[in-house]
Amino acid sequence: MVKKQTIEKILRFTPKFDKNGLIPVVAQDARAGQVLMAAYMNRRALDLTIETGYAVYFSRTRQKLWKKGEESGHTQKVEQILVDCDQDCLVLKVTVEGGQCHAGYQSCFYRALKKGSSKKLEFIAKKAYNPEKVYKKGKYPRHGRVSA
Amino acid sequence: MVKKQTIEKILRFTPKFDKNGLIPVVAQDARAGQVLMAAYMNRRALDLTIETGYAVYFSRTRQKLWKKGEESGHTQKVEQILVDCDQDCLVLKVTVEGGQCHAGYQSCFYRALKKGSSKKLEFIAKKAYNPEKVYKKGKYPRHGRVSA
Numbered sequence: 001m002v003k004k005q006t007i008e009k010i011l012r013f014t015p016k017f018d019k020n021g022l023i024p025v026v027a028q029d030a031r032a033g034q035v036l037m038a039a040y041m042n043r044r045a046l047d048l049t050i051e052t053g054y055a056v057y058f059s060r061t062r063q064k065l066w067k068k069g070e071e072s073g074h075t076q077k078v079e080q081i082l083v084d085c086d087q088d089c090l091v092l093k094v095t096v097e098g099g100q101c102h103a104g105y106q107s108c109f110y111r112a113l114k115k116g117s118s119k120k121l122e123f124i125a126k127k128a129y130n131p132e133k134v135y136k137k138g139k140y141p142r143h144g145r146v147s148a
Numbered sequence: 149m150v151k152k153q154t155i156e157k158i159l160r161f162t163p164k165f166d167k168n169g170l171i172p173v174v175a176q177d178a179r180a181g182q183v184l185m186a187a188y189m190n191r192r193a194l195d196l197t198i199e200t201g202y203a204v205y206f207s208r209t210r211q212k213l214w215k216k217g218e219e220s221g222h223t224q225k226v227e228q229i230l231v232d233c234d235q236d237c238l239v240l241k242v243t244v245e246g247g248q249c250h251a252g253y254q255s256c257f258y259r260a261l262k263k264g265s266s267k268k269l270e271f272i273a274k275k276a277y278n279p280e281k282v283y284k285k286g287k288y289p290r291h292g293r294v295s296a
Contacts, residue, residue: 011269033181038237082257089186108232118198121159
């Protein structure tokens, strides 16, 4: 095991996967800076992401690899992969094709807590596309989110 | 339990904490858009964050609440709290006071994977402050990171 203080200084990419073999990943629009979604990758998903240049995640719900946009066409072209001090979280700077949230919004973070409230949200975005038209078979998508 | 499709549409803030009582949180610079760090909150940390207007996290290593900047002075003033479709991840838009990574950088994400490599990192930032001067008692800080 590499020491914490070493992990922070080295230039060897040693991503730390948790006991389930997963690492949290934040996808951020490379141009706009908007945080688009948060999800997880396993080793294989990360390797495929690096190899193909397109984001591949691991769906916890479905327990399988999932190429972002495989159904919707709303892919994420990876421009840069950032790693944090502990190497246990990644940020993907991505160029996106279409809205990134399966609910129809550009970002999964389309609601914010109302000022002065601890319970009420407000929409801060409008839908970028119609998910019912994009996702075929009338099947509600089961991905595109942290709990995916 | 609220249905998934309902969770996505409602304007009631119902953050989903995992089996350890935690929710992942991404802190993003409200002005620059830079992702600063990723950490966790429990219910109490979230309540305190909303109540005080300053980010309070839960340290997994130390199993205690931790006000960001309590030792370094590098606090996070919360401008907006965003929640994702599933309400199981938060983005905090923050105004920051000083470098946010305990290793001395503005952001914990100060390294990126080198283009064309799957193993080599490169620094993409310079230190914003000297952590040895900021953290007292010569004690190396054990927070400011996802694994905190």
